[in-house]
Amino acid sequence: MKRNVLAATMSRALWCALVAPVGFSAFAAEAPADASPDPKQLDSVVVQADIAYRNRTDAVAPVLSYDLEYFQRFEPLTVGDMLKRVPSVAFVSDVLEYDGAQLRGLDPGYTQILINGKKVPGAGNDRSFFVDRIPAELVERIEIVRSTSANRSGDAVAGALNIVLRDAYEFDGKYVRLGALRFDDGEVKPTYGAVASGAVGEGRLLGGFNVQGRYNPKNKRSDRFEEPGGDFVDREDQADTRDGDDYSANLSYTRDVGTGRLSVDGFYVRTDRTETEHSLEYNDPTSTSRNNLLSVTDQVKKIKQDNWSLGVEYAFDMAGGRTEFDLDYARFDDDTRSTEEQDSFDDEETPPEFDEREGTRTLTDTRDSEGTFKLTHRRGVGGAMFEFGVDFMDKRRETTLQVSEVSTDEEGDALPPYEEFDRNDSRIDETRVDPYLMFSGTAGALAWEAGLRYESTDVDVAFDDDSASNDYSTLLPSAHLKWDFTSADRLLLSLGRTVRRPNFDQILPLTLEEEFGDNDFTGNPTLDPERAWGVDFGYERRLGARGVFGVNVFYRDVKDLIEIVNTGEPSATALDDFEDEVEEFLDENPGATPTTPGYPQFDPDSFVYTARNVGDGSVYGIEFDLSTPLTALGLPDTGLFVNYSWLDSNVDDAFGERRFNNQAKYVYNVGFIQDLRDWGMSFGASYRRQGDAYSRMLAEEVSTHYDGDLEVFVEKRFGDRMSLRLTGSNLLDAHKDEAFHKFDNAADQLDRDYDEFELETENSGPVYQLIMRYSF
Numbered sequence: 001m002k003r004n005v006l007a008a009t010m011s012r013a014l015w016c017a018l019v020a021p022v023g024f025s026a027f028a029a030e031a032p033a034d035a036s037p038d039p040k041q042l043d044s045v046v047v048q049a050d051i052a053y054r055n056r057t058d059a060v061a062p063v064l065s066y067d068l069e070y071f072q073r074f075e076p077l078t079v080g081d082m083l084k085r086v087p088s089v090a091f092v093s094d095v096l097e098y099d100g101a102q103l104r105g106l107d108p109g110y111t112q113i114l115i116n117g118k119k120v121p122g123a124g125n126d127r128s129f130f131v132d133r134i135p136a137e138l139v140e141r142i143e144i145v146r147s148t149s150a151n152r153s154g155d156a157v158a159g160a161l162n163i164v165l166r167d168a169y170e171f172d173g174k175y176v177r178l179g180a181l182r183f184d185d186g187e188v189k190p191t192y193g194a195v196a197s198g199a200v201g202e203g204r205l206l207g208g209f210n211v212q213g214r215y216n217p218k219n220k221r222s223d224r225f226e227e228p229g230g231d232f233v234d235r236e237d238q239a240d241t242r243d244g245d246d247y248s249a250n251l252s253y254t255r256d257v258g259t260g261r262l263s264v265d266g267f268y269v270r271t272d273r274t275e276t277e278h279s280l281e282y283n284d285p286t287s288t289s290r291n292n293l294l295s296v297t298d299q300v301k302k303i304k305q306d307n308w309s310l311g312v313e314y315a316f317d318m319a320g321g322r323t324e325f326d327l328d329y330a331r332f333d334d335d336t337r338s339t340e341e342q343d344s345f346d347d348e349e350t351p352p353e354f355d356e357r358e359g360t361r362t363l364t365d366t367r368d369s370e371g372t373f374k375l376t377h378r379r380g381v382g383g384a385m386f387e388f389g390v391d392f393m394d395k396r397r398e399t400t401l402q403v404s405e406v407s408t409d410e411e412g413d414a415l416p417p418y419e420e421f422d423r424n425d426s427r428i429d430e431t432r433v434d435p436y437l438m439f440s441g442t443a444g445a446l447a448w449e450a451g452l453r454y455e456s457t458d459v460d461v462a463f464d465d466d467s468a469s470n471d472y473s474t475l476l477p478s479a480h481l482k483w484d485f486t487s488a489d490r491l492l493l494s495l496g497r498t499v500r501r502p503n504f505d506q507i508l509p510l511t512l513e514e515e516f517g518d519n520d521f522t523g524n525p526t527l528d529p530e531r532a533w534g535v536d537f538g539y540e541r542r543l544g545a546r547g548v549f550g551v552n553v554f555y556r557d558v559k560d561l562i563e564i565v566n567t568g569e570p571s572a573t574a575l576d577d578f579e580d581e582v583e584e585f586l587d588e589n590p591g592a593t594p595t596t597p598g599y600p601q602f603d604p605d606s607f608v609y610t611a612r613n614v615g616d617g618s619v620y621g622i623e624f625d626l627s628t629p630l631t632a633l634g635l636p637d638t639g640l641f642v643n644y645s646w647l648d649s650n651v652d653d654a655f656g657e658r659r660f661n662n663q664a665k666y667v668y669n670v671g672f673i674q675d676l677r678d679w680g681m682s683f684g685a686s687y688r689r690q691g692d693a694y695s696r697m698l699a700e701e702v703s704t705h706y707d708g709d710l711e712v713f714v715e716k717r718f719g720d721r722m723s724l725r726l727t728g729s730n731l732l733d734a735h736k737d738e739a740f741h742k743f744d745n746a747a748d749q750l751d752r753d754y755d756e757f758e759l760e761t762e763n764s765g766p767v768y769q770l771i772m773r774y775s776f
Helices: 005-018 068-072 079-083 572-588 746-751
Strands: 063-067 111-115 139-145 159-165 171-182 188-200 203-225 232-257 260-282 293-318 321-346 353-381 384-408 422-443 446-463 466-483 489-500 511-516 519-522 530-543 547-570 607-630 635-653 656-658 666-676 681-690 693-697 700-706 709-718 722-729 735-742 756-763 767-775
Touching (some): 511 607, 519 572, 547 572
Antiparallel strands (some): 139 159, 171 188, 171 767, 188 203, 293 321, 321 353, 353 384, 446 466, 466 489, 489 530, 530 547, 547 607, 635 666, 666 681, 681 709
């Protein structure tokens, strides 16, 4: 193996482990004083009497709201499945994986994910949150919050997605859910659960559990060439299967206490998953013969994750206003065991002869805990409402990483035991104190809101014996205006400042060798957040009693962009190459000195890079959405759903102008639902497509293309207590196609001197699910 492979493996793995998905905490939802005394009946989730459309909210900030019933007939398994049907949300994930939501096409780190209006722990090195970990069964509604307000965290450059969970005060009744999913390779996975809510003593209690079989068999093929249109190098065929089960449960208790309302919420989720990859590499574009075999690689990753949370909220009348205390604690534990073993063959022989068998075992243990406290007070001041408060957060993430590498050069021999492990320990502590104030009011057909939020952050990072600290603060103004100039027509205007905090991997005091081609990367603990001013201007029209049409134009001016820059220091690869060159020269010229003619001169072409706040960028686009019954055409039991978003952006990096990385050029959904009332049946279809995405980093450029995704359902209702739904997804057997342009260093990238050009295609077949619901 290459020099320092073990160290590089450990540092990369640690970097990823530090920011592995951390799940979420279910915070207590705010219980407004004027909430309806009649809870919504849960049996409406079982048998839907009418087609559900987008809600038209009265919020001053631009918000699109979708109840669970809007999605339910397609039987989404997770929030990720739900979000693929709403405007401007894209995903750059594997086929049938909807984890990191990209609002307005921007990387997931630009999108704020909220649970019950509150910020949740992130998932990923960019602080993003994986929405496919939330079962759809727990959700009351999803809101797209297009512009920021002072009483929410400012980490929302692209906007926020608010996932509102069911709570005891809002729901009554009980039902069970039972079903199964069948996958393209014949595998069948069960899904079942139950939800119940009702009066308990002087309060109300809601409880639910859900067990979901998860499975995704994918096939990949990679063809590698010297350059685009160049000579063939090799081919890799890969089978990638993700198999596991998700278990979740939640409780919500609410009761009135004095002049206030007490809410206690808890959530628990367990993920057991095994990811298995089997790869065969050949030196021929079509052959599967042993005579063309270059390598056989098997990787098994066993993942066990537990996350849980507990939240307590008390809102009460005080001093002529309404005061709220909110205390929450969430914890995430991850235990991942990954083993990768490879048999490699020497391509210089015909047929290739056995060369070596190598194995790497990586053990990752992560604990992420986060405590938050919020205090707010609202009161009338003159003709307006005044709100002020403070948010406090204390977060600690601890990771232990152990890596062992073994090998043998005897064909047929078993690998030695994984006994000697190199170990690294790391810790990230982050403390935030964010006070804010906000005013809102109405004047006839006008409603307005304006506020200021001041966010201050202290960060301490430790990696083995190295440590670093940083602190930064930002003032975030925001303002919104809503004008209902007719009973059906509305204009909305919003202005606000937001931030995106540095990725954890960018501030870690750690050097990764050959992270970008031959170039190394070292973290920069002094990074400041990116800051953006944004404006949204929208028009919304009510169509009849239930329909709604909307159009919105947005713009974001992003400053202090974090870009990868050259420190000027030579990389470890450049130093190694120079040492080898000097050693070879001395072997040929014994006794030579640096003054000897022809003695090698150190002229590195690869360097150590780091991250700095050096760039600016802009993001803009236009968003349309329509959901309405076709009553005007004499089809009141036909629902039409359409949304389309055109997305664009501009960034200047070291190689020129580009869009924000991985921003899809567009994303759209079109679908319908037909209700056959006399037969107690419904059916419908939904088609989704997103445009190509492009990413340019140091030493690598990637273009990504997705085919369209077609889903259909047919439903039969039995009275008002039972429904049976058959749904099919990925019915077009959609492919994901990527092109990788790889280079050794920045000079080669500018000159288009390729190290490798790779074409990869991935597909996973249709999935069918049959779900029965029964209320009682």
